[in-house]
Amino acid sequence: MEVKNYLVVGGTQGIGLATAMMLRNQGDNVFVWARKPNSILDEAGIAYISNDVTANNLNLESLPDTLHGLVYCPGSINLKPFHRLTEADFKHDMEVNLHGVVKTIQAVLPQLKKAGGASIVLFSTVAVSTGMGFHASIASAKGAVEGLTRSLAAEFAPGIRVNAIAPSLTDTPLAEKLLATEEKKEAARKRHPLQQYGNAYDIAAIASLLLSDNGKFMTGQILHADGGLSSVR
Secondary structure, X not given: OOOOEEEEEOOOOHHHHHHHHHHHHOOOEEEEEEOOOOXXXXXXXXXXEEOOOXXXXXXXXXXXXXXXXXXXXXXXXXXXXXXXXXXXHHHHHHHHHHHHHHHHHHHHHHHHXXXXXXXXXXXXXXXXXXXXXXXXHHHHHHHHHHHHHHHHHHHHOOOEEEEEEOOOOEEOHXXXXXXXXXXXXXXXXXXXXXXXXXXHHHHHHHHHHHHOHHHOOOOOOEEOOOOOOOOOO
């Protein structure tokens, strides 16, 4: 079986770390871009490359000439009433969630093209398809990510597949304030038809599928890994 090269952006915690570990455990080479290192990566033999994707000085020298997949995990949860959201809030969410994706894909597109069947996995949120109060800024940014996903899937076909995952609330460091007490956890479970919220490995398993040859017939899709929240009542 061919050993593949994957780049995980934001792979030092949460869904990114779970995805990086899952890919490494199946024997592939994994490279992580993130602002801060994590000792778990060293122990697993995952290459950490210091990068801030919102800046314009991405470190490309440590990447291989060919990349079989890219996963972009950085995100934000900025929940405020609309009247309290500032222009800076909208700009920040757009910078992290959309502009960071654009800069990353443009930077590594030559390596992805060399693979002859690479896969890009992006992240949206259930709040794009299901209107939720206090989500105006993040839903706007992630809605743009969904549009980018479909547009690039059309433009890059057949050489590169592009899909996105739209989770609901997932137990990661990014969402720790929303799951800080047992009462909040129970309320989160009850909001989902499956009576549970997600964890990082639930979502990483889907990312791994989309990156693999088992997902080779999928592109331009938004996968709703949300415990039924977007479609079941």
